Amino acid sequence: MESRAARLTLAYDGSRFAGWQLQPGQRTVQGVLEVALEALAGEPLRAQAAGRTDAGVHAEGQVVGVRLPEGRRLPLKALVQGLNGLLPEDVAVREAAFVPDGFDARRSARxxxxxxxxxxxxxxxxxxxxxxxxxxxxxxxxxxxxxxxxxxxxxxxxxxxxxxxxxxxxxxxxxxxxxxxxxxxxxxxxxxxxxxxxxxxxxxxxxxxxxxxxxxxxxxxxxxxxxxxxxxxxxxxxxxxxxxxxxxx
Amino acid sequence: MESRAARLTLAYDGSRFAGWQLQPGQRTVQGVLEVALEALAGEPLRAQAAGRTDAGVHAEGQVVGVRLPEGRRLPLKALVQGLNGLLPEDVAVREAAFVPDGFDARRSARxxxxxxxxxxxxxxxxxxxxxxxxxxxxxxxxxxxxxxxxxxxxxxxxxxxxxxxxxxxxxxxxxxxxxxxxxxxxxxxxxxxxxxxxxxxxxxxxxxxxxxxxxxxxxxxxxxxxxxxxxxxxxxxxxxxxxxxxxxx
CATH class of the missing domain: 3.30.70.660 (Pseudouridine synthase I, catalytic domain, C-terminal subdomain)
Structure with missing residues (x-):
């Protein structure tokens, strides 16, 4: 399916997370974000962070790249509000923006x-x-x-x-x-x-x-x-x- | 037994407390402080706060009056360190001072x-x-x-x-x-x-x-x-x- 690249700016309290990166059996920021993204998009989506923060590390401005399916054209404001309604209280999306197709949250970061x-x-x-x-x-x-x-x-x-x-x-x-x-x-x-x-x-x-x-x-x-x-x-x-x-x- | 009046300055994160005041079956700041005081003094001591903060309210400078038994002459520094070693992570004693006998944390407050x-x-x-x-x-x-x-x-x-x-x-x-x-x-x-x-x-x-x-x-x-x-x-x-x-x- 066609998709469109977006970036999300995230804040989180790292206290109860085993860091950013997906790990089986652990509560991670990537894990809870991807659960929320799937609930909103109706299909599994992969989130890629600019920095893979360690267990316990907080964020005020983590940036995450995600490819949104074109089928469901969700306005950015609805995306932010929808995700914030689905995410637990220790993670929030601060903003969202569409980005050019080649955007890579990690490699594009200056x-x-x-x-x-x-x-x-x-x-x-x-x-x-x-x-x-x-x-x-x-x-x-x-x-x-x-x-x-x-x-x-x-x-x-x-x-x-x-x-x-x-x-x-x-x-x-x-x-x-x-x-x-x-x-x-x-x-x-x-x-x-x-x-x-x-x-x-x-x-x-x-x-x-x-x-x-x-x-x-x-x-x-x-x-x-x-x-x-x-x-x-x-x-x-x-x-x-x-x-x-x-x-x- | 003879006793000596002291005042403690307390900081606490109110999130997990049902307020200052002792309540049966509830976790309160007065409750955990009196447990620590008894462990240190070897006898039950009553703590009286300047302000009975509600459930969830925090403190950086709560003041508590307590009568310390004269029998165990504990230097103030040892009192502070001893209490901080016994108290849970969401309460700390910031300082301690001896006060005149008539001191009443609540009534003496200006x-x-x-x-x-x-x-x-x-x-x-x-x-x-x-x-x-x-x-x-x-x-x-x-x-x-x-x-x-x-x-x-x-x-x-x-x-x-x-x-x-x-x-x-x-x-x-x-x-x-x-x-x-x-x-x-x-x-x-x-x-x-x-x-x-x-x-x-x-x-x-x-x-x-x-x-x-x-x-x-x-x-x-x-x-x-x-x-x-x-x-x-x-x-x-x-x-x-x-x-x-x-x-x-």
């Missing part, structure tokens, strides 16, 4: 922006436990900010990818790595780049937090990049602090 | 500050579904802001209290009712006052939202106050948008 949120107080914060990494000892934001700028530009990020990262090459370009205070108690790390290795943002944040705690010198980043050794960089920051904010095309 | 958060976008926001009231049609913030100022000062708030409010008098003083945009898509209502009637903040917010939607004239507040008629004011805004931010002594 870049992505992630936000990582840290809650830096001596006591737990119940209302932020699902969205922030709680760090009890005080972090010094300024060394973190300066260290982050050393990550900007094109580098070999071998030292910042997970052991099971399947990518063949490890050179990536980060356009912006910014560390800034948010509301009182909050530190926000924003990372924008063309493409990312597995756990790359979380490994960057884990390393910056060690710098903020004074456990690692702020000038350490160039040495880590040059080492290409994952064991030298910091720990992987937890998934629930991370949010995919935007995908650029 | 005032309280609440925040109500609205998410005003055409689509649901999964990451804010537990903390914001989702309003789909666009709200006009300016009329809401102007209407809110008419609530400031000393007034009879009979029209803004719930039918089952037990208070004998209905005159209260609000020092500040401020409506302002927060992050993009967010509208924040801040209310500071000496004392509050049951559902008063939520009824105020429900009325302001009708004004923001243009369903009610912005000059309506003086008429509502004068009417002393609950049926004339707006609906009760949902509990999950409300947060007790601070108690003043």
């Amino acid at each position: 870049g992505k922006r992630y936000r990582y949120r840290i809650w830096n107080r001596a006591t737990r914060c119940p209302l932020r436990r699902g969205t922030h990494w709680q760090i009890f000892p005080p972090l010094d934001c300024e060394p973190m900010r300066r260290a982050a700028t050393a990550l900007e530009g094109e580098h070999d990020f071998q030292a910042f990818r997970s052991a099971d990262c399947p990518a063949k090459t490890t050179v990536r370009r980060l356009d912006r790595v910014a560390v800034a205070p948010g509301e009182p108690g909050e530190i926000v790390v924003e990372v924008r780049g063309t493409a990312f290795l597995k756990h790359m943002v979380r490994n960057v944040v884990g390393t910056l937090v060690e710098i903020g705690r004074g456990k690692r010198p702020e000038g350490d980043v160039p040495r880590l990049l040059a080492s290409r050794d994952r064991r030298l960089a910091g720990p992987t920051a937890p998934a629930h602090g991370l949010c995919l904010m935007e995908v650029y095309y | 005032g309280k500050r609440y925040r109500y958060r609205i998410w005003n976008r055409a689509t649901r926001c999964p990451l804010r579904r537990g903390t914001h009231w989702q309003i789909f049609p666009p709200l006009d913030c300016e009329p809401m802001r102007r209407a809110a100022t008419a609530l400031e000062g000393e007034h009879d708030f009979q029209a803004f209290r719930s039918a089952d409010c037990p208070a004998k008098t209905t005159v209260r003083r609000l020092d500040r009712v401020a409506v302002a945009p927060g992050e993009p898509g967010e509208i924040v209502v801040e209310v500071r006052g000496t004392a509050f009637l049951k559902h008063m903040v939520r009824n105020v917010v429900g009325t302001l939202v009708e004004i923001g939607r243009g369903k009610r004239p912005e000059g309506d507040v003086p008429r509502l106050l004068a009417s002393r008629d609950r049926r004339l004011a707006g609906p009760t805004a949902p509990a999950h948008g409300l947060c007790l931010m601070e108690v003043y002594y």
